[in-house]
Amino acid sequence: MRRTARLLTGTALAAAALGLTTAAPVYAGDAVATGGLTVYPSSVVPGERAVVSTAACGEGGSAAGDASAVGAGAFPLAPDTDGGETTGHFEVPPSAQPGTYEIVATCGDDDRRVTGDLVVTLTPAAERVYPKGSVKTGVGGALGPDPVQTAAGVAALAVAAAGGTWLLHRRARGDGI
DSSP, X not given: OHXXXXXXXXXXXXXXXXXXXXXXXXXXXXXXXETOSEEESSEEOTTOEEEEEESTTOTTOOEEEEOTTTTOOEEEEEEOTTSSOEEEEEEOOTTOOSEEEEEEEEETTTOOEEEEEEEEOSXXXXXXXXXXXXXXOSSOSOOOOOHHHHHHHHHHHHHHHXXXXXXXXXXXXXXXX
């Protein structure tokens, strides 16, 4: 039991140390605010227009947008009439391939960068079909939300867990099985 605990603890510590050493450093000059750029609509078809906005540049701030990942190039962002946000737009090229693309805006005052994701699909949102109902898998499966059967299943799992714990405890004490 102690051997397993030591092995698991050592593995967890090694994973944590690896995660700390491989984390991307962020310098004061390269401040990136992930998710600070709102892209509307978040999912577009090639040839459609996308509008981006951010509040990260401050009231009355301007920014330079970069949608070159999707092939649209640079675009300006200007202060919104309401005040607090900076807004701009670009057209997704008809040659854009389906996928998720990172759109970047760099604030004009302090070079702060904010990013947002744009998803390019081949099917417009109005025409998408999502699955409905249950999966027809043949014999067995869920019979419906029957509280009696649910309670019986939970009770059976609790008894199995308690029995397994009791057997492991007996084995650890050396009583034999």
